[in-house]
Amino acid sequence: MAKELWKGNEVIAEAAIRAGCDCYFGYPITPQSEVPEYMSVHMPKHGRIFVQAESEVAAINMVYGAAACGLRAMTTSSSPGISLMQEGISYIAGSRLPAVIVNCMRGGPGLGTIQPSQADYYQSTRGGGHGDYRTIVLAPSNIQELADFVQEAFDIADYYRNPVMIAVDGMIGQILEPIEWRPVKRRELPPKDWATTGKRGRKTPNLVTSLFMDPEDCDRMNQLMGENLKRIEENETRYEAIGCDDAEIILVAYGTPARIIISVLDELRTQGIKAGLFRPISLWPFPEKPLHDYVAKDNVKLVLDVEMSLGQMIDDVRLAIKGKKPVHFYGRAGGIVPTVEEIIEAAKKALKEAK
């Protein structure tokens, strides 16, 4: 199939439509407003539903309503809007509903900046709202992956009855790249016999709820959810490793910094420094064991974690490595993308300190 030039945010929208997204609810915010704009034009053309909600709070609850009817529902936003959605995401997880949420991250805290950032790592991977849930978080680092992951996300959400978040920095939402609309992995999905569709044909009504007044019931629900999360950890961990087999330094990064590090690796290797990249693709579940196994090898002296934040993923990196090797950090916060030169300098500095 021929390659086509597509912008990140429009890919998010088009991929959702191709994946059979039945309804989209959103509220404008930079740098992702192209998503609701595209959806407002194209969803009706496919006979699907678009509503511009009055707020992100409303948008995520519209998703709840539609998802609880068994439909493929989606919303997208950027950091401040995703903060507002946390209540709804918690209810979606608590009611065991599938949904797809895209966070096109910008610099925070507060109103921050509209420039790209990765400062919502904690919020994305620790649940974000109240309660013992997790969202499955996929972090594409190019537009092709974005197209693939958004399409896959609907199946993953339906398969596990768990919200899936696509976390990209604003850069990935804004850039144009040639991509191919290729088929993605489809799963055999369980029937949505829990959905509220009107009780016709059923003996008992369906009730979609996250309320379990009896603590025994609430514990049982949580245990069930926990087992599901374990299953996700076992089956949905994704990562990419480049040049890690012989590396003396392993750089860990996702999203935009990971792309930049591809150039860093080439440059360092021409200078005689064996550098590798470990790129978590699923931020939750975090690829803990593969990272540990690469880093534990004798050739690896140290790890350099690179983020567009003050350092959040570094906690997961440290947990994975279990103190086996030193972990250094380089990051730019507030909407600045680190350059190849800056990262090379950080890598050399870290190696010097290790000697």
Place this chain on the structure above:
Amino acid sequence: MAYIYKRSEGLRDIPMHYCPGCHHGIVHKLVAEVLEEMDLLDEVIGVCPVGCAVFAGDYFNCDFQEAAHGRAPAVATGIKRTHPNQPVFTYQGDGDLASIGAGEIVHAAMRGEKFTTVFINNGIYGMTGGQMAPTTLIGMKASTCQDGRSAEQAGMPMRMSEMLATLDGCVYAERVCVIDIPNLNKAKRAIKKAFEYQMAGKGFTFIEVLSTCPTNWGMTPLKANQFLKEKMAAYYQLGVVKDTAQEVK
């Protein structure tokens, strides 16, 4: 054997947790009867609030979703937009609808979402133990205004029906109560009319039910009914607030 009276098919055979004299149960019954009479029980999807009616989904014999506090109108929007031919309703208290969910109800009404909202205005937060609501009357005591609500400190009580009636998307708003049989019959007719308008695709329909909370008002059920009649209905006028559905195509 001929039945003179029986539980509506719209309600399940489960004991309700509502306090003695509380109007929630009565309003449940009216909604259930209307749904049964209109033969909508197999199609309808309800949305319950956070408040004393959080368990409504256990009582009604139809599909239900439990929404976050105040968000029922957004949840119902998600349902109705994707199921335009099925009846959808929210059932919400005054803390839920007029306070934390004020934004969601206003915008659902503005968009003319074609669902029905049954709004229980009991002038207080029932479930959390009797705190002040936006609808608490001036001078009425609540646990967060123990000397009675003052306008200076907390503003004037909110008339939701009148407020929503200013929006073109809201085609029908009526305020009713269930303190006696004539009023109860009127309330049922209003609920029915709302569902009829909804099924005819007219627009957003809103039934405000002035209700009692004997427990948190600190009154016997009869005293509470008296208070509703004399005090609440004086500030919140009973009757049709808006009915433009006839003209709406």
